[in-house]
Amino acid sequence: MNIFIYDHTFEGLLTAIHDAMEMKINPDKIVSTKSFQDDLFAIKYNISAEYDKFEEIWKKVKDKTNEQSCQRIFKAYLSENAGIENVIYNYIKLIIETPHNIETDFSNDTVIKLNNLQKKVGREVHRMLMFTRFQKTIDDIYYASFDPKYNVIPLTISHFKNRFADQKWVIFDTRRKYGYYYDLENVREVTIGNQKVNLETGKADKDILHVSEKLFQKLWKSYYDSINIKERKNLKVHMQFLPKRFWKFLPEKDITNKMIAN
Amino acid sequence: MNQNTTNKLKILAGAAKYDVSCASSGSNRPNQGKGLGNASPWGICHSFTEDGRCISLMKLMLTNYCIYDCAYCINRKSNDIPRTTFTVDEVVNLTIEFYRRNYIEGLFLSSGIIKNPDYTMERMVRIAKELRQKHNYNGYIHLKAIPGANDLLHHKAGLFADRLSVNIEIATEPNLKALAPDKNFKSILNPMNTIKNRILENKEERRKFKHSPRFTPAGQSTQLIIGATPDSDKHILTLAGNLYNSNKLKRVYYSGFIPVNDYDKRLPVLKEPPLKRENRLYQADWLFRFYHFNIDEIVNDQHPDLDLEIDPKLSYALRNPWLFPVDINKASYETILRVPGIGVLSAKKIILGRRYGKLTIASLKKIGVVLKRAQYFITCNELKQPTVNELQPETVRQIMLSHNRPKVQNNRIIHKQLSLF
Ligand code: SF4
Numbered sequence: 065m066n067i068f069i070y071d072h073t074f075e076g077l078l079t080a081i082h083d084a085m086e087m088k089i090n091p092d093k094i095v096s097t098k099s100f101q102d103d104l105f106a107i108k109y110n111i112s113a114e115y116d117k118f119e120e121i122w123k124k125v126k127d128k129t130n131e132q133s134c135q136r137i138f139k140a141y142l143s144e145n146a147g148i149e150n151v152i153y154n155y156i157k158l159i160i161e162t163p164h165n166i167e168t169d170f171s172n173d174t175v176i177k178l179n180n181l182q183k184k185v186g187r188e189v190h191r192m193l194m195f196t197r198f199q200k201t202i203d204d205i206y207y208a209s210f211d212p213k214y215n216v217i218p219l220t221i222s223h224f225k226n227r228f229a230d231q232k233w234v235i236f237d238t239r240r241k242y243g244y245y246y247d248l249e250n251v252r253e254v255t256i257g258n259q260k261v262n263l264e265t266g267k268a269d270k271d272i273l274h275v276s277e278k279l280f281q282k283l284w285k286s287y288y289d290s291i292n293i294k295e296r297k298n299l300k301v302h303m304q305f306l307p308k309r310f311w312k313f314l315p316e317k318d319i320t321n322k323m324i325a326n
Numbered sequence: 327m328n329q330n331t332t333n334k335l336k337i338l339a340g341a342a343k344y345d346v347s348c349a350s351s352g353s354n355r356p357n358q359g360k361g362l363g364n365a366s367p368w369g370i371c372h373s374f375t376e377d378g379r380c381i382s383l384m385k386l387m388l389t390n391y392c393i394y395d396c397a398y399c400i401n402r403k404s405n406d407i408p409r410t411t412f413t414v415d416e417v418v419n420l421t422i423e424f425y426r427r428n429y430i431e432g433l434f435l436s437s438g439i440i441k442n443p444d445y446t447m448e449r450m451v452r453i454a455k456e457l458r459q460k461h462n463y464n465g466y467i468h469l470k471a472i473p474g475a476n477d478l479l480h481h482k483a484g485l486f487a488d489r490l491s492v493n494i495e496i497a498t499e500p501n502l503k504a505l506a507p508d509k510n511f512k513s514i515l516n517p518m519n520t521i522k523n524r525i526l527e528n529k530e531e532r533r534k535f536k537h538s539p540r541f542t543p544a545g546q547s548t549q550l551i552i553g554a555t556p557d558s559d560k561h562i563l564t565l566a567g568n569l570y571n572s573n574k575l576k577r578v579y580y581s582g583f584i585p586v587n588d589y590d591k592r593l594p595v596l597k598e599p600p601l602k603r604e605n606r607l608y609q610a611d612w613l614f615r616f617y618h619f620n621i622d623e624i625v626n627d628q629h630p631d632l633d634l635e636i637d638p639k640l641s642y643a644l645r646n647p648w649l650f651p652v653d654i655n656k657a658s659y660e661t662i663l664r665v666p667g668i669g670v671l672s673a674k675k676i677i678l679g680r681r682y683g684k685l686t687i688a689s690l691k692k693i694g695v696v697l698k699r700a701q702y703f704i705t706c707n708e709l710k711q712p713t714v715n716e717l718q719p720e721t722v723r724q725i726m727l728s729h730n731r732p733k734v735q736n737n738r739i740i741h742k743q744l745s746l747f
Contacts, residue, residue: 168678171689193370198427206426229360230462231426280423286332287424290339291385292375295584295599301378305371316373 065092065106070149072096074141075113081153082117083109085160094149124160129167133159139182139189142215151177188212189219195310196224198233199267199281200274205245206233209266209313215240221251238263266313281315288316334410335420341390341401342436345493345549346581350382350431350466352544353488361462363425363432365488365544369466370431383434383468384424388412388450392438396506397593398495398554400586401438411440417453418461425465432466432488433457443474451479454486466544473513477520481541484524489544489576492517497562501555505592515573521546522573545576552607553600554583554593560630563610567621570614580607606632613638616670617663636726640666643703644719651713654706655684667699698729 068084068091070076077094084091092106126134137152145151154174158166169175191212198206206228210217217237221244224235228246236243236256241263245254260269311317351369371380389411390401400407421433435453437446450469457463469487471480484490492514496502499511521542528541548569550562566578582604585596610632613619617639624638625631633641643650643666652661654676662673675693679685684707691697702714702722714722 168675169682170675170679170693171682171685176692190370194372196428200427208428226357227364228362228426228428229357230362276423280427283332283335283420284424284427284429286336287339287384288373288375288381290336291343291381293343293377293379293584296377296379296582296601298378299376302374302376305378305380306374314373 065103066090066109067092067100067103067106068094068109068111069100070094070096071112072098073113074138075115075118076111077141077149077152078118078121078156079114080109080111080149081156082114082121083111084153085121085157091150091153094153096149099146121156125156128159129165133167136178136182139185139219140178142219143181143185144215145181148181151181185214185216185219188214189216191310192216192220193223195313196220196235197313197315198228200277201268201272202274203272204232204274206231207261207268208233208235209238209261209263210235211239211266211309211313212237217244225251236261238266285316331416331420334412334416335386337408337410338387338390338412339385341387341438342385342434344400344581344584344586345385345434345436346379347434347468347491347547347549347577347579349489349544349547349577350468352576353466355464355466355488355540355543357464359462361464362422363463363465365432365464365466372429372431382431383466384421384430384432385434385436386412386417386420388417388435388437388446388453389440390438391440393441394439394506394508396495396509397587397590398505398551398583402587405587414449414453414456418456421457421465422461422463425463430465432468434468436470437472439472443472444476444479447472447475447479447483451483451486454483458486468544471517471521471546473509473517475517477517480517480520481524484521484542485539487542489547490521490542491547491549492521493549494565495549495551496555497550497557497565498555501557505554518546518548518573518575525574545574547575547577547579549579549581552580552582552604553596558625558630559603559607559610559632560625560627562607563614563621563625566611567614578611580604580611602634603632606634606638610638613642618660619664636723637666639664640699640723640726643714644723647714647719650703650715651705652703654690654704655680665700665703667696667701667703669694699726 066089068080070080080091080094122134125137137155141148141152151174155178158172158174166172166175192210196208196210198208201207217235220235224233225246230248232247234243234245234254241255243254243256244251260272261267306317349369350365351367353365354367355365357364369382371382373381375381387401390407391409391411392401392403395402395404417433417435424430425432435450437450440446454467454469457467467487468489468491469483471483471490471492473492480490494514496505502509502511524541525545528538531538532540550566552562562580569575569578582599582601583596584599585593587593588595610624613624614621619642623642629645632638643664649664652665654662659673659677662668662676663670668676672694676685679689679693686707687697690706701711702717705713
């Protein structure tokens, strides 16, 4: 059994794929250092990212397909799905080694698998664009917590940067405990050291909230309640489109806020 | 912004809620000069109310005072209800503050008619102008065009707004006159045509001068109330078809009538809003816009109303069984689109997928074809199951009704939501 162990970066994964293909070794397993469990009888290859090799593979894929296809692979990677590495290996190998472009060959299991995963990730990205809620803080930074199923914040940055170009913001992944800060110029990766954010509820501490913040949350809640048409009540659809796991981030659905509004 | 604003918000959002349009799509306004916001071409929902509708735009009325007395409207002048008016600043601030928190994609502003159409429209334009010019706001703006207002105001509105709309509400003129004596088709179609012509001119200008300002990049839309009058689906869809074709409308919305003024004897008594019919109309609209159907293939003199039990595509197939079965591996895209159980996406995938080899039942499943429905209308390599012709349309109809029943609810909703984006 051949196990390729890479350094938990996407570049590292592509380097591993590069080496496997070059050495013509079929990797039974490609795992990151984080999820690797030692196996006495396996032949192990330790791989760390080499930029040239990463570039080479990436270019080959791009030449055969297009930019979007590369995006799809990256999206599938962010699903953090167990075994995603081997799906990506199979997919890339298929793309590079098949004479025609197999991207749209929906009779192929690898193509379908990769597409389904990237679709799920895409859906989670979209949900972040929908349900991210900023809380304005005293230093005029707009803060948002999110708890995405997949590691999707990197895919949302350009959207928020374009849209909220004239306000400083932080978007924080409370599950993976890292986030991004936009300072009106650049976006940087950040962690949050102090106790000013509750990682359970996603809320910023009262004493760092801007004086107007609660008012606008309350106004938004009033709006939300007033726009509802009672005669058309349909809780089933409501729940389907607004799953409970997002409620704690939404001032309009949040129970603690409901008490404030009343 | 204080308690007073909260109260106004409750009243004026409540007054605006019967307008079903909430789409924020179709515009592609970049964030210019590092300002606030952009309009994304596909639109984003930010929340869902308990009635299952998407909240994308903040829908407000500038005022719910109105000098008109339309029978179907909660804000008609003869109703004794709390009335109030927003200041320009209040609407501007609410929009900006909500937008910055990612609550909304933008503003949808309509209004009752105060004093006269020009006065009302002028204030709406001022709000849009302040948002764009004072706050460098590039998010979505949808303004209601007020019938009877000066053309120049509509021209101005279109420079700031992504979309303009004029609601027709009632599909035939005599019925409109009966319920809304202050209105007539001419007064509604006038601004619609002004806007249409201005959009066409603007396209021409922008072909010549790339930088000439855009006029309502997301086009115009309208709304029709369903079930307040005896108008048939044929009346409604024929009007909609004309609006799409001749007036170049981007969207027609259908709004199941909610009896807000049940004292008015001109209005029908309904146990509940005709949501099923509303949904069927959206599906028919969808067939017209994305499935290459003509309106008279969906409704005509023999079938003036849509079948409430089954969707209009299935209904069409059962009425025209001789057009089926369709050979999945040979038929044209347009033909495949007409098969019940095959959507636009699946049809495209079929065309792509069959290049690599003959498609089988297994590959159709993977593509996402709903075989439970499609199987009676297709042939593909190995498939030898009875089709609609062997079974007779009525039998197929019964089969569909039986295994569809628990799911109808679901399909309805998904279709409806899709069409609202
Ligand atoms: S003009 Fe508009 S707001 Fe006034 S009563 Fe008629 S529908 Fe209602």
